[in-house]
Amino acid sequence: MVAGSQKIDLNDFVNQIKKISNQVMISNVISQDQLQQYLKKRYSVILTDDYVPVDNLTTLLFEELYGYQR
Helix, strand or coil: CCCCCCCCCHHHHHHHHHHHCCCCCCEEEEEEEECCCCCCCCCCCCCCCCCCHHHHHHHHHHHHHHHCCC
């Protein structure tokens, strides 16, 4: 998922991903209005550091990258 406080140039984003990886990127782009309609129909939670700390989400990544073993 990609989000930001300013308009995102999706072509630039795709080009940057291509520079990093030779893998095929699959994406779906929806407008802000479509997103709001979708969210109104379903229960949603805004992920913040107070609700879901980023540290907990990235722990496994750091363990894998730096060889940490419990």
